[in-house]
Amino acid sequence: MSVLIKNGRVITAVDDYMGDVYIENETVSLIGKNLEVEADEVIDASGKYLFPGGLDPHTHLDMPFGGTTSADDFETGTRAAAHGGTTTLIDFAIQTKGHSTLEALDTWHAKADGKTAIDYGFHMIVTDLEDNRVHEMKMLADAGVTSYKLFMAYPGVLYVDDGTIYRAMRQAGENGTVVCMHAENGIVIDEIVKIALAEGKTEPKYHALTRPTRMEAEGVHRAISIAEVAQVPVYIVHLSSSDALEQVMLARNRGVHAFAETCPQYLFLDDSYYEQEGFEGAKYVMTPALRKKWNQDELWKGLRFGDLQSISTDHCPFCFKDQKILGINDFSKIPNGGPGVENRMSLVYNGGVNSGRISL
Numbered sequence: 606m607s608v609l610i611k612n613g614r615v616i617t618a619v620d621d622y623m624g625d626v627y628i629e630n631e632t633v634s635l636i637g638k639n640l641e642v643e644a645d646e647v648i649d650a651s652g653k654y655l656f657p658g659g660l661d662p663h664t665h666l667d668m669p670f671g672g673t674t675s676a677d678d679f680e681t682g683t684r685a686a687a688h689g690g691t692t693t694l695i696d697f698a699i700q701t702k703g704h705s706t707l708e709a710l711d712t713w714h715a716k717a718d719g720k721t722a723i724d725y726g727f728h729m730i731v732t733d734l735e736d737n738r739v740h741e742m743k744m745l746a747d748a749g750v751t752s753y754k755l756f757m758a759y760p761g762v763l764y765v766d767d768g769t770i771y772r773a774m775r776q777a778g779e780n781g782t783v784v785c786m787h788a789e790n791g792i793v794i795d796e797i798v799k800i801a802l803a804e805g806k807t808e809p810k811y812h813a814l815t816r817p818t819r820m821e822a823e824g825v826h827r828a829i830s831i832a833e834v835a836q837v838p839v840y841i842v843h844l845s846s847s848d849a850l851e852q853v854m855l856a857r858n859r860g861v862h863a864f865a866e867t868c869p870q871y872l873f874l875d876d877s878y879y880e881q882e883g884f885e886g887a888k889y890v891m892t893p894a895l896r897k898k899w900n901q902d903e904l905w906k907g908l909r910f911g912d913l914q915s916i917s918t919d920h921c922p923f924c925f926k927d928q929k930i931l932g933i934n935d936f937s938k939i940p941n942g943g944p945g946v947e948n949r950m951s952l953v954y955n956g957g958v959n960s961g962r963i964s965l
């Protein structure tokens with residue numbers, strides 16, 4: 606099966622020109638001007654862009670969390686991604702505490718196998734890493750899992766301590782792989798949450814009010830400092846605030862290999878959404894929480910100047926009626942997450958390129 610797409614505006618990481626693209630058996634084999642090749646199907650792309658497929662490096666499909674499971678599985682989630690121009694996503698397998706990470710990888714492969722509309726890979730969420738398990742990281746790398754995610758948030762669930770982070774980073778460095786960090790001080794945040802609940806503050810808006818940006822910035826600073834001492838690069842996931850970005854910039858300015866992604870929700874939404882009537886605000890309960898609107902300009906600036914390297918979605922949808930409702934009497938029980946995998950490319954194009962904030 607071959608397809609020839611003619612007269613498109615071809616956009617690559619380095620080029621922008623009018624041209625044709627020839628695809629043989631699902632692989633791009635020729636790009637050029639006025640290609641003279643036979644094809645089973647010819648598509649006229651006049652007046653249209655021809656982008657490479659998008660890559661979303663952060664999704665949670667079919668993920669158990671907060672007493673329920675994210676509402677998209679690998680079939681519906683990857684279909685949505687394909688409709689939005691994303692042709693590869695990297696999801697997260699989760700190690701069950703006390704069990705092998707390789708077992709977790711098998712579990713997640715079984716969830717995805719045969720169901721996906723696009724390409725996919727996995728990061729491994731490491732929830733414990735005793736010395737006798739460190740060697741698994743190399744085995745994961747050999748199996749194609751070259752990034753591990755660790756959490757400074759969610760004590761008692763996904764949280765790992767700084768010693769574990771250091772151990773994982775050292776080993777990741779040895780293997781030429783990388784640690785991704787959910788950087789928020791979950792220990793302090795849990796204390797703030799406890800106090801809020803004791804004072805009867807149970808509505809969705811307290812999700813944001815109990816997760817100060819300073820606690821994100823502290824996590825980012827700590828993650829980068831530990832990585833610096835371990836002499837490895839580090840990748841901060843879903844960076845949401847100017848305070849946190851400042852820490853990444855400071856580190857990069859002194860030559861540390863710190864990288865970070867942000868997400869459309871932090872570029873387009875803000876904490877005023879939590880003020881909506883009744884329980885509506887629960888739709889916007891995600892972690893990190895939505896921030897004050899002025900942070901958005903700083904994040905766009907971070908993208909423009911290269912201090913933020915990518916835009917992921919952290920796609921993790923929960924249905925309002927059956928799932929978000931679990932937290933009707935207690936904001937800390939609202940499943941954290943929202944959708945985005947279908948809309949990422951168009952949002953970034955419209956809000957970024959069309960609005961003159963970033964270049965094509």
Ligand SMILES: [Zn+2]
Binds near residue numbers: 663665
């Ligand atoms: Zn996530």
